[in-house]
Amino acid sequence: MKQSMPNKIVLYPLSFLFMFLAFSSVVNAKIVGLEGSSFQFVATSGYITTPEGNSVYIWGYGKDAQNVQYPGPTLIVKQGQKVTITLYSALAHPTSLLFPGQGEVTAQGGTRGKITQEATPGHPVTYSFVASKPGTYIYYSGSDPWFQIEMGLFGALIVRPSDYDPASPTAYGSPISSYDHEYLFLLSEMDAQIHKLAEEGRFNEIDNTNYFPVYWFINGRSAPDTMAPNFADWLPHQPYNCMPRMTPGEKMLMRLIGAGRDLHPFHFHGNHARVIAKDGRLLNSHPGANGDLSYFRFTITTAPGGTTDAIFEWDGRELGWDFYGHSMSDPHEPNEFIHTWNIDSPLPANVMEISVPAAISKALPKYRAVRCIIWSKTHQGPSTDQNREVVLLKRKKGTIFEIIRGREGTTAKSWNPGDFIAMTDHGKKFPVNLPEKQEIAFGGFYSGSPFLGHEGELPPGEGGLNPFGGFFFMWHSHNEKEMVNNNIFPGGMMTMMAVEPPGTNIE
Amino acid sequence: MNNHSMLKKMAALLVLAILLLLLESCHRCGYAAEYFLRAAKSNVTMPDGTQLPVWGFAKDSSFGAKDGKVTVPGPVLQLSPGDTTLIIHLDNDLSEPVSLMIPGQISPMEPVRNPDGRIRSLTKETPPGNNEPVDYIWNNINPGTFIYQSASHMAVQFQMGLFGALIARAEDGSAYGTGTPQYGREQIIILSEADLAIHTAVANGTFGSGKSMQSTISYKPRYFFINGSAYVKGQPPIDIGPPNTNILLRILNCCLSTRSLVTGQRYSKTIAEDGHLKKYPEERLTILMPPGKTKDVIVAFNEEGLFPLFDRRLALTYKSFGGGGMFAFLRVGF
Numbered sequence: 001m002k003q004s005m006p007n008k009i010v011l012y013p014l015s016f017l018f019m020f021l022a023f024s025s026v027v028n029a030k031i032v033g034l035e036g037s038s039f040q041f042v043a044t045s046g047y048i049t050t051p052e053g054n055s056v057y058i059w060g061y062g063k064d065a066q067n068v069q070y071p072g073p074t075l076i077v078k079q080g081q082k083v084t085i086t087l088y089s090a091l092a093h094p095t096s097l098l099f100p101g102q103g104e105v106t107a108q109g110g111t112r113g114k115i116t117q118e119a120t121p122g123h124p125v126t127y128s129f130v131a132s133k134p135g136t137y138i139y140y141s142g143s144d145p146w147f148q149i150e151m152g153l154f155g156a157l158i159v160r161p162s163d164y165d166p167a168s169p170t171a172y173g174s175p176i177s178s179y180d181h182e183y184l185f186l187l188s189e190m191d192a193q194i195h196k197l198a199e200e201g202r203f204n205e206i207d208n209t210n211y212f213p214v215y216w217f218i219n220g221r222s223a224p225d226t227m228a229p230n231f232a233d234w235l236p237h238q239p240y241n242c243m244p245r246m247t248p249g250e251k252m253l254m255r256l257i258g259a260g261r262d263l264h265p266f267h268f269h270g271n272h273a274r275v276i277a278k279d280g281r282l283l284n285s286h287p288g289a290n291g292d293l294s295y296f297r298f299t300i301t302t303a304p305g306g307t308t309d310a311i312f313e314w315d316g317r318e319l320g321w322d323f324y325g326h327s328m329s330d331p332h333e334p335n336e337f338i339h340t341w342n343i344d345s346p347l348p349a350n351v352m353e354i355s356v357p358a359a360i361s362k363a364l365p366k367y368r369a370v371r372c373i374i375w376s377k378t379h380q381g382p383s384t385d386q387n388r389e390v391v392l393l394k395r396k397k398g399t400i401f402e403i404i405r406g407r408e409g410t411t412a413k414s415w416n417p418g419d420f421i422a423m424t425d426h427g428k429k430f431p432v433n434l435p436e437k438q439e440i441a442f443g444g445f446y447s448g449s450p451f452l453g454h455e456g457e458l459p460p461g462e463g464g465l466n467p468f469g470g471f472f473f474m475w476h477s478h479n480e481k482e483m484v485n486n487n488i489f490p491g492g493m494m495t496m497m498a499v500e501p502p503g504t505n506i507e
Numbered sequence: 508m509n510n511h512s513m514l515k516k517m518a519a520l521l522v523l524a525i526l527l528l529l530l531e532s533c534h535r536c537g538y539a540a541e542y543f544l545r546a547a548k549s550n551v552t553m554p555d556g557t558q559l560p561v562w563g564f565a566k567d568s569s570f571g572a573k574d575g576k577v578t579v580p581g582p583v584l585q586l587s588p589g590d591t592t593l594i595i596h597l598d599n600d601l602s603e604p605v606s607l608m609i610p611g612q613i614s615p616m617e618p619v620r621n622p623d624g625r626i627r628s629l630t631k632e633t634p635p636g637n638n639e640p641v642d643y644i645w646n647n648i649n650p651g652t653f654i655y656q657s658a659s660h661m662a663v664q665f666q667m668g669l670f671g672a673l674i675a676r677a678e679d680g681s682a683y684g685t686g687t688p689q690y691g692r693e694q695i696i697i698l699s700e701a702d703l704a705i706h707t708a709v710a711n712g713t714f715g716s717g718k719s720m721q722s723t724i725s726y727k728p729r730y731f732f733i734n735g736s737a738y739v740k741g742q743p744p745i746d747i748g749p750p751n752t753n754i755l756l757r758i759l760n761c762c763l764s765t766r767s768l769v770t771g772q773r774y775s776k777t778i779a780e781d782g783h784l785k786k787y788p789e790e791r792l793t794i795l796m797p798p799g800k801t802k803d804v805i806v807a808f809n810e811e812g813l814f815p816l817f818d819r820r821l822a823l824t825y826k827s828f829g830g831g832g833m834f835a836f837l838r839v840g841f
Contacts, residue, residue, distance in 0.1 A: 305819030306793035
């Protein structure tokens, strides 16, 4: 289990934040986009801005000619629906739409192109298909794809399962794909020289074999714009942000799309994620197997033109200290106890071995000792039980663990069947003596405290981007070169993921 | 132990030994794929009219006949179902030593070093202008899809075109024997690319230590191919078979970079990788192909038509507009 020190991450020096200016009472974060079954696209040119101050000419799709956007609108449809998209074009070149993986797509109108029907000014094309299976998909231009995809003619298509329930959503209908919040990570890159030549109409000077990207995007924005709100009015043609947030114990669905041509090792701090689907198909050994071929990764590389779905969770397990800053007698937070079970036979004070239920044993670390607290069944939790005992469990063989008794100032006691034992860091001290303030370089995301939901004193002008005392983890392309904006660090394919204190509204 | 039983035992051993010898000799004499390959220069016309100098393999009828055509990729080498022996007699018409290896197939390697100790060839060399063939033998060929290639001066020789496909089949005639998903037809798809500047320097003798181009460090391919063709308008499609038939695409990446292949916007099932059958086929829209990788992929189309097969990493032109890249149409039916 990879676990970064959140206090280290929050010191990352980014200097502004827009996200928390307004938030509603929506419980589940949802990907924004166009919902429905019948859509109209206009393909036209426009400009996007990059954080180092450039303005780049693009071609994109928009719901109308004024709202051309990079990437195109995220289409959100329902499984089983017939979907139609009418494409109008104001571009100098014929253009089109491909919907990979949507079975038989019919295209009517326009003129016949190499791969599909193409739209030209005054001659729209209507594409239609039945969204037969749920999942995360991509659409892109099928006309000179090397050029038009580069210019920005691509977007995300999300097909919600037929039994989709916004209060208890899943990506694929099966339990393994259930989630609390979903976020889009549509990755792309850009060679500014190609865009400049296109802007000046010097198309024949564009050399595809000299391709050299200098911008990298998540959902069409480079960091730190990735963290500005959706539909920020100062980014009129880049409406989608990427500011993933969650609280401990929740599940976050990551919908990753390889929209550009390069492979990006998308790396997330904080925990591994379970990869559950590729290219809109659950990783199953057979239909209905609930993603039994899913696997854990902390870097996901999605094939260009492909998609990946992963479930990310963060509950601080095995962090090794209580990130709430609790003392042992404090009440516990929801999700704080990672694994709790009942002792099934008497455990006298001198016994140094314990049998753990098979399901729990499977979930405990293989090679490391884990900290547990034992308390009496007559108490609500360890915080109310003065007789609690802190122990270490160390796997011996199978479900048999060595139990090291009476840790952290507690003494070994006799416990009875039905008493509780939990793997937990509740009340375990922060392992570091915090340096004096004058020895710390602050960042906007540091709340002044290493504990979740706490805020501490900060020097004037520091902090301010972390109103709830959350933990901020950098999520980014692990090809570090891609974390720049036209040679200026930091930026590019990067954003911050926030773990907020329990009870925080996540929009 | 008495003499009688000793004699009986000796007789039994003798019979066993004779049987084993017979089996072994049968195996050697009747049942092996044998090829006469020749490494030689050639030129290939590119979509923009450029003559691209290449090094390739030709399949001759015998050593010295020189009646084969040099192609890039080289000729497809095939073994009969169940055959496990491959013998290649190599002839070398190039100006430097060449050799052969097949990653994933085991044979004794005899590396050749320069006087300073640096390795020059991963296995024994065939010298230029050899009067006798140099034989490369594999006795335990595994079924599957593999790349054969030169094992000498590989930074230059591989990208010049000295590679090709080896197809070996299981005894039952299928790709991998028991457990292979059913398929009706098969088609080889070889991805490759070429850097005109390096090819030209090699052809003109200006490549090498102390010359104008010293190494392949600045490798930047300009031409991109499927089965040796850079797509041009009107190029004939690849006929893969009738509708509603499982078609096995044997895909080999002989580029020096990763490709992301999309098959007609439809799902495919990757059943094997690097010559190993997968327990669970992978249903994908994108077939990620690192350099040197082979994948066996089943596609099926339920209607007749032309389906685009292309590199989603967008190596789709030799320069600007007008095609010339890693693109082809798969034709179903007709």
